[in-house]
Amino acid sequence: MPLISTGEITDGARSGATGVGAFNVVQIEHAQAIANGAQSAGLPVILQVSENTARYHGGLEPIGLASLAVARAAGVPVAVHLDHAESADLVREAVQLGFTSVMFDASALPYADNVAATRDITAYCHSHGVWVEAELGEIGGKDGAHAPGVRTDPDEARAFVEATAVDALAVAVGSSHAMLTRDAVLDLALISRLRDAVGVPLVLHGSSGVGDKGLAAAVHAGMTKVNISTHLNKLFTRAVRTYLDAHTEAADPRRYLGPARDAVAAEVARLLDVLARPGR
Numbered sequence: 241m242p243l244i245s246t247g248e249i250t251d252g253a254r255s256g257a258t259g260v261g262a263f264n265v266v267q268i269e270h271a272q273a274i275a276n277g278a279q280s281a282g283l284p285v286i287l288q289v290s291e292n293t294a295r296y297h298g299g300l301e302p303i304g305l306a307s308l309a310v311a312r313a314a315g316v317p318v319a320v321h322l323d324h325a326e327s328a329d330l331v332r333e334a335v336q337l338g339f340t341s342v343m344f345d346a347s348a349l350p351y352a353d354n355v356a357a358t359r360d361i362t363a364y365c366h367s368h369g370v371w372v373e374a375e376l377g378e379i380g381g382k383d384g385a386h387a388p389g390v391r392t393d394p395d396e397a398r399a400f401v402e403a404t405a406v407d408a409l410a411v412a413v414g415s416s417h418a419m420l421t422r423d424a425v426l427d428l429a430l431i432s433r434l435r436d437a438v439g440v441p442l443v444l445h446g447s448s449g450v451g452d453k454g455l456a457a458a459v460h461a462g463m464t465k466v467n468i469s470t471h472l473n474k475l476f477t478r479a480v481r482t483y484l485d486a487h488t489e490a491a492d493p494r495r496y497l498g499p500a501r502d503a504v505a506a507e508v509a510r511l512l513d514v515l516a517r518p519g520r
Contacts, residue, residue, distance in 0.1 A: 243308065244317040246341035247371035247407055249284045250441045250464050259459035259515035262286035262443075263508060264323060264469035265303060266293055269501040270476070271310040275318050276501075277508025283516055284317035285508070286341075288467065289334075291325045300330060304337045321373075323467070331361055341371035343410065343443075351396070358404040366405070373443055373465070375410040376400045391430060394437035401438045408465060409434075410443040413458075426454055428461040435462025443467065452514050459518035466515055472504050479503040 246262075253260040261278075265271045265287050278285035287307045294300040304320070311318035322334040322342040331342050342365060346357040358374045365372045376397055392411040401409055411434050414426040426444075434442055441464035444450070450458065455466060479500040484490055 243312055243338070243340060244284070244319050245369075245371055246286055246319040246321050246373075246465075249286060249317060249319050250408065252284070253464050254441055257460075257518075259455070259464055259466050259518060260284060260286060261508065261512045261515050262288050262321060262323075262465050262467045263472060264288045264290060264293070264467070265307050266296075266473065267303070268306045268310070269497050270472070270504065271303075271307045273472075273476075273501040273504035274508050275310050275314040275316075277505040278316045278318060278512060279314060280505065281509040281512040281516075282316060283512045284319070285512060286319045286321050286465070287311055288321045288323040288343075288469075289339075290323040290469075291327060291330055294330065300333050301337060304334065304339065308338055328357075328361060332364065335365060335368050335370050339370065341373065341407075343373040343375070345375045345410075347375040351400075355400060355403045358400075358406060362405050362407075371407045373408040373410060374400075374404060374406040375445075391427065392434060394430075394433045397434055398437045401440055406440065408441040408443050409438055410445050410467075413444070426450060426458050428457055431458060431461040431463055441465055452511075455511075455514055456518040459515055468511065472507060475503045475507055476500040 249260050263274045271287055274285055274287055289303055289307055293303060297303045307320050311320050319341060320339050322339050324343055324345045325331050326345050331344055334342050344358055344361045346354040349357060362372045376392055390412045397409060397411065413430050442462055443465040444458055444463045445467045480496045483496040483499050490496060
């Protein structure tokens, strides 16, 4: 299937008042699991490669090209997205590799500097047909640098989107990155106010800390793109640990990475269904 853009997927979700899952790739088994889960669900999905993951692999190209290959081989629409890039050079590399969307994160900068940097990235990406997500209102838990109590102001969000021409906005509404429990309480009224204010898809980061009912409620209130990473990594690691506990002499990584890949695929399919049918 030809590579689809994140914009096409999110536009379809918004028109149907549903949400779409964006799941982070750490290694090729994650990419395969996410695509397999989407195929089982019969729903589109977004593969995300973060700047931290690119650094882990010694560069974006190895894991980026692998994710693009998995996306092109899938039987359902799969987009490949650069997540939380703080480096403009990395954004340009992703565009050249064939990523159809990027998330540029300049939220640690003062507001005016965030606007200027994001506007420049957006102009570059749009000139290459690439969709851009940005962040306003730091989201808790990102490398311990952001305060969990931060909330995005709707008026500032509207001004930011107008000034930068971004295609989607990540907002702070009560979730936090790297949560190991699914008990975050989202500000649903704020989500609705943001939806009415900005006119572009809203993105929920830190969604691993939100339970199924919270995810569905967030989509119903106005969220479109829902990012999930830690939750899947927990399942992946648990499956590996379970296999190795039962097979202490195991040496072939395929023996324990295979079950981990299957566990993630099953959960991706389930979560995509939760997001696609928020009104159930």
